[in-house]
Amino acid sequence: MDSKTFDEKYRDRLMKLSTTNLSDALDKVGIPGAVIGIRPMYDCPRIVGRAVTIKITAAGMLKSKHHLGVHAIDAAGAGDIIVIDNRGDLKNNCWGEILSMGAKVKGVSGVVVDGAARDIDMCKEFEFPVYARGTVPITARGRIMQESFNEVIRVGDIQLRPGDIVMADINGVVIIPVEKLDEVLEDKCEWCGKPCEETILFNFGGCEFHEVCAACEVRLRRGNYISYALILAFFIAGVLAWST
Numbered sequence: 001m002d003s004k005t006f007d008e009k010y011r012d013r014l015m016k017l018s019t020t021n022l023s024d025a026l027d028k029v030g031i032p033g034a035v036i037g038i039r040p041m042y043d044c045p046r047i048v049g050r051a052v053t054i055k056i057t058a059a060g061m062l063k064s065k066h067h068l069g070v071h072a073i074d075a076a077g078a079g080d081i082i083v084i085d086n087r088g089d090l091k092n093n094c095w096g097e098i099l100s101m102g103a104k105v106k107g108v109s110g111v112v113v114d115g116a117a118r119d120i121d122m123c124k125e126f127e128f129p130v131y132a133r134g135t136v137p138i139t140a141r142g143r144i145m146q147e148s149f150n151e152v153i154r155v156g157d158i159q160l161r162p163g164d165i166v167m168a169d170i171n172g173v174v175i176i177p178v179e180k181l182d183e184v185l186e187d188k189c190e191w192c193g194k195p196c197e198e199t200i201l202f203n204f205g206g207c208e209f210h211e212v213c214a215a216c217e218v219r220l221r222r223g224n225y226i227s228y229a230l231i232l233a234f235f236i237a238g239v240l241a242w243s244t
Protein backbone atom coordinates (compact mmCIF):
# COMPACT_ATOMS: atom_id res chain seq x y z
CA MET A 1 0.00 0.00 0.00
CA ASP A 2 1.41 3.41 -0.90
CA SER A 3 1.56 6.22 1.62
CA LYS A 4 -1.19 8.22 -0.12
CA THR A 5 -3.70 5.35 0.23
CA PHE A 6 -2.62 4.74 3.82
CA ASP A 7 -3.01 8.41 4.75
CA GLU A 8 -6.37 8.82 3.02
CA LYS A 9 -7.97 5.54 4.08
CA TYR A 10 -6.41 4.50 7.35
CA ARG A 11 -4.30 7.07 9.22
CA ASP A 12 -7.16 8.98 10.93
CA ARG A 13 -9.09 5.79 11.75
CA LEU A 14 -6.01 4.23 13.35
CA MET A 15 -5.04 7.35 15.30
CA LYS A 16 -8.40 7.19 17.12
CA LEU A 17 -7.40 3.73 18.41
CA SER A 18 -4.65 2.65 20.80
CA THR A 19 -2.21 -0.27 20.71
CA THR A 20 -4.45 -2.04 23.24
CA ASN A 21 -7.46 -1.72 20.89
CA LEU A 22 -5.41 -3.09 18.00
CA SER A 23 -3.94 -5.90 20.09
CA ASP A 24 -7.48 -7.00 21.05
CA ALA A 25 -8.58 -6.82 17.41
CA LEU A 26 -5.51 -8.85 16.33
CA ASP A 27 -6.42 -11.50 18.91
CA LYS A 28 -9.93 -11.75 17.45
CA VAL A 29 -8.47 -12.19 13.96
CA GLY A 30 -5.95 -14.70 15.34
CA ILE A 31 -2.73 -12.95 14.32
CA PRO A 32 0.15 -12.31 16.74
CA GLY A 33 1.10 -8.61 16.57
CA ALA A 34 1.87 -7.21 20.02
CA VAL A 35 5.54 -6.54 20.80
CA ILE A 36 6.44 -6.88 24.48
CA GLY A 37 8.78 -4.46 26.27
CA ILE A 38 9.39 -1.57 23.83
CA ARG A 39 8.39 1.73 25.43
CA PRO A 40 8.38 5.46 24.67
CA MET A 41 11.71 6.98 25.73
CA TYR A 42 10.00 10.21 26.79
CA ASP A 43 6.36 11.34 26.85
CA CYS A 44 6.21 11.15 23.06
CA PRO A 45 2.91 11.00 21.18
CA ARG A 46 1.28 7.95 19.60
CA ILE A 47 2.69 7.15 16.16
CA VAL A 48 1.32 5.04 13.34
CA GLY A 49 2.67 4.39 9.86
CA ARG A 50 4.14 2.05 7.28
CA ALA A 51 7.37 0.37 8.36
CA VAL A 52 10.79 1.01 6.88
CA THR A 53 13.12 -1.61 8.39
CA ILE A 54 16.77 -1.79 9.42
CA LYS A 55 18.64 -4.89 10.58
CA ILE A 56 21.73 -4.50 12.75
CA THR A 57 24.64 -6.88 13.17
CA ALA A 58 27.93 -6.79 15.06
CA ALA A 59 30.87 -4.80 13.62
CA GLY A 60 33.81 -6.99 12.51
CA MET A 61 36.12 -7.74 9.61
CA LEU A 62 33.33 -7.17 7.09
CA LYS A 63 32.80 -3.43 6.88
CA SER A 64 29.46 -1.77 6.15
CA LYS A 65 29.64 0.45 3.07
CA HIS A 66 27.01 2.79 4.39
CA HIS A 67 26.35 4.62 7.61
CA LEU A 68 23.65 2.99 9.77
CA GLY A 69 20.18 4.36 9.05
CA VAL A 70 21.01 6.64 6.12
CA HIS A 71 19.44 4.37 3.48
CA ALA A 72 16.32 3.87 5.55
CA ILE A 73 15.85 7.61 6.06
CA ASP A 74 16.38 8.08 2.34
CA ALA A 75 13.78 5.42 1.51
CA ALA A 76 11.23 6.63 4.09
CA GLY A 77 8.35 8.84 3.11
CA ALA A 78 6.42 11.31 5.24
CA GLY A 79 4.43 9.48 7.91
CA ASP A 80 6.49 6.25 7.76
CA ILE A 81 8.06 4.67 10.85
CA ILE A 82 11.65 3.40 10.93
CA VAL A 83 11.90 0.09 12.80
CA ILE A 84 15.27 -1.33 13.86
CA ASP A 85 16.00 -4.96 14.67
CA ASN A 86 18.95 -5.11 17.04
CA ARG A 87 17.59 -8.29 18.71
CA GLY A 88 16.86 -6.50 21.99
CA ASP A 89 20.53 -5.55 22.56
CA LEU A 90 20.65 -3.09 25.48
CA LYS A 91 24.44 -2.52 25.41
CA ASN A 92 24.72 -0.86 22.00
CA ASN A 93 22.78 2.19 20.88
CA CYS A 94 21.66 2.12 17.25
CA TRP A 95 19.74 5.39 16.95
CA GLY A 96 20.57 8.92 18.08
CA GLU A 97 20.24 12.64 17.57
CA ILE A 98 21.67 12.99 14.04
CA LEU A 99 19.51 10.19 12.59
CA SER A 100 16.47 11.55 14.43
CA MET A 101 17.05 14.99 12.94
CA GLY A 102 17.46 13.51 9.43
CA ALA A 103 14.28 11.46 9.83
CA LYS A 104 12.34 14.43 11.19
CA VAL A 105 13.31 16.55 8.19
CA LYS A 106 11.87 13.79 5.94
CA GLY A 107 8.61 13.83 7.90
CA VAL A 108 9.11 10.35 9.40
CA SER A 109 6.59 9.74 12.23
CA GLY A 110 9.11 8.20 14.62
CA VAL A 111 11.47 5.30 15.30
CA VAL A 112 10.91 1.95 17.03
CA VAL A 113 14.10 0.23 18.22
CA ASP A 114 14.27 -3.39 19.36
CA GLY A 115 17.32 -2.42 21.38
CA ALA A 116 18.70 0.85 22.73
CA ALA A 117 18.81 4.47 21.54
CA ARG A 118 20.57 7.59 22.80
CA ASP A 119 20.32 11.43 22.76
CA ILE A 120 16.77 11.15 24.07
CA ASP A 121 16.98 14.66 25.57
CA MET A 122 17.71 16.10 22.12
CA CYS A 123 15.01 14.01 20.42
CA LYS A 124 12.54 15.30 22.99
CA GLU A 125 13.68 18.88 22.37
CA PHE A 126 12.99 18.72 18.64
CA GLU A 127 9.99 16.42 19.18
CA PHE A 128 10.97 13.26 17.35
CA PRO A 129 9.21 10.21 18.90
CA VAL A 130 11.62 7.45 19.99
CA TYR A 131 10.40 4.03 21.18
CA ALA A 132 13.04 1.57 22.41
CA ARG A 133 13.90 -0.98 25.10
CA GLY A 134 16.37 1.38 26.79
CA THR A 135 19.05 4.02 26.41
CA VAL A 136 22.85 3.87 26.43
CA PRO A 137 25.29 6.78 25.97
CA ILE A 138 28.03 4.98 24.02
CA THR A 139 28.46 5.30 20.26
CA ALA A 140 27.56 2.58 17.76
CA ARG A 141 30.81 3.23 15.89
CA GLY A 142 33.06 0.16 15.83
CA ARG A 143 30.53 -1.90 17.80
CA ILE A 144 27.57 -2.53 15.51
CA MET A 145 26.69 -1.88 11.87
CA GLN A 146 23.78 -2.05 9.48
CA GLU A 147 23.37 -5.50 7.94
CA SER A 148 20.46 -4.62 5.67
CA PHE A 149 17.56 -2.25 5.23
CA ASN A 150 13.99 -2.81 4.01
CA GLU A 151 14.19 -6.55 4.50
CA VAL A 152 12.07 -8.75 6.77
CA ILE A 153 13.08 -8.28 10.43
CA ARG A 154 12.08 -9.59 13.83
CA VAL A 155 10.70 -7.17 16.43
CA GLY A 156 10.33 -8.92 19.77
CA ASP A 157 8.67 -12.15 18.69
CA ILE A 158 6.86 -10.63 15.72
CA GLN A 159 7.80 -10.72 12.06
CA LEU A 160 7.83 -7.32 10.35
CA ARG A 161 8.05 -6.78 6.61
CA PRO A 162 8.68 -3.37 5.03
CA GLY A 163 5.29 -1.75 4.45
CA ASP A 164 3.53 -3.50 7.32
CA ILE A 165 1.67 -1.16 9.66
CA VAL A 166 3.20 -0.21 13.00
CA MET A 167 1.60 1.62 15.91
CA ALA A 168 3.46 2.67 19.07
CA ASP A 169 2.09 4.45 22.13
CA ILE A 170 2.37 4.49 25.93
CA ASN A 171 1.03 0.90 26.07
CA GLY A 172 3.58 -0.59 23.68
CA VAL A 173 4.04 -1.51 20.04
CA VAL A 174 1.71 -3.39 17.69
CA ILE A 175 2.44 -4.69 14.19
CA ILE A 176 -0.35 -5.33 11.68
CA PRO A 177 0.41 -7.26 8.47
CA VAL A 178 -0.68 -4.81 5.79
CA GLU A 179 -3.04 -7.29 4.04
CA LYS A 180 -4.85 -7.87 7.37
CA LEU A 181 -5.48 -4.18 8.10
CA ASP A 182 -9.09 -4.13 6.87
CA GLU A 183 -9.92 -7.29 8.81
CA VAL A 184 -8.35 -5.90 12.00
CA LEU A 185 -10.27 -2.63 11.67
CA GLU A 186 -13.55 -4.38 10.93
CA ASP A 187 -14.83 -4.76 14.45
CA LYS A 188 -18.18 -6.55 14.50
CA CYS A 189 -21.09 -5.64 16.75
CA GLU A 190 -21.91 -8.46 19.19
CA TRP A 191 -25.60 -7.61 18.97
CA CYS A 192 -26.37 -7.17 15.26
CA GLY A 193 -23.19 -8.76 13.86
CA LYS A 194 -22.59 -5.89 11.43
CA PRO A 195 -19.10 -4.43 11.00
CA CYS A 196 -18.70 -1.16 12.85
CA GLU A 197 -15.93 1.43 13.08
CA GLU A 198 -16.33 1.88 16.79
CA THR A 199 -17.81 -0.48 19.35
CA ILE A 200 -19.24 0.78 22.63
CA LEU A 201 -19.26 -1.28 25.80
CA PHE A 202 -22.90 -1.71 26.75
CA ASN A 203 -23.94 -2.80 30.21
CA PHE A 204 -27.12 -4.90 30.31
CA GLY A 205 -27.30 -4.37 34.06
CA GLY A 206 -25.05 -6.15 36.55
CA CYS A 207 -21.54 -6.94 35.36
CA GLU A 208 -22.31 -8.17 31.87
CA PHE A 209 -20.68 -5.95 29.26
CA HIS A 210 -21.04 -6.37 25.50
CA GLU A 211 -19.33 -4.64 22.60
CA VAL A 212 -22.11 -3.17 20.47
CA CYS A 213 -22.26 -0.64 17.64
CA ALA A 214 -23.59 2.89 18.14
CA ALA A 215 -26.95 2.04 16.51
CA CYS A 216 -27.50 -0.96 18.78
CA GLU A 217 -26.39 1.01 21.83
CA VAL A 218 -29.18 3.57 21.22
CA ARG A 219 -31.73 0.81 20.66
CA LEU A 220 -30.65 -1.20 23.72
CA ARG A 221 -30.53 1.90 25.94
CA ARG A 222 -34.08 2.77 24.87
CA GLY A 223 -35.10 -0.82 25.74
CA ASN A 224 -33.54 -0.43 29.19
CA TYR A 225 -35.42 2.85 29.81
CA ILE A 226 -38.74 1.24 28.80
CA SER A 227 -38.06 -1.65 31.24
CA TYR A 228 -37.22 0.82 34.06
CA ALA A 229 -40.39 2.85 33.29
CA LEU A 230 -42.55 -0.32 33.37
CA ILE A 231 -41.03 -1.46 36.70
CA LEU A 232 -41.62 2.02 38.14
CA ALA A 233 -45.22 2.07 36.84
CA PHE A 234 -45.97 -1.33 38.42
CA PHE A 235 -44.38 -0.16 41.68
CA ILE A 236 -46.49 3.03 41.81
CA ALA A 237 -49.64 1.05 40.89
CA GLY A 238 -48.82 -1.39 43.70
CA VAL A 239 -48.29 1.39 46.25
CA LEU A 240 -51.55 3.07 45.18
CA ALA A 241 -53.50 -0.23 45.37
CA TRP A 242 -52.07 -0.95 48.83
CA SER A 243 -52.83 2.55 50.22
CA THR A 244 -56.48 2.64 49.13
Ligand SMILES: [Zn+2]
Pocket residue numbers: 189190191192193194212213214215216217
Ligand atom coordinates in the same frame (compact mmCIF):
# COMPACT_ATOMS: atom_id res chain seq x y z
ZN1 LIG B 1 -25.06 -3.43 16.23
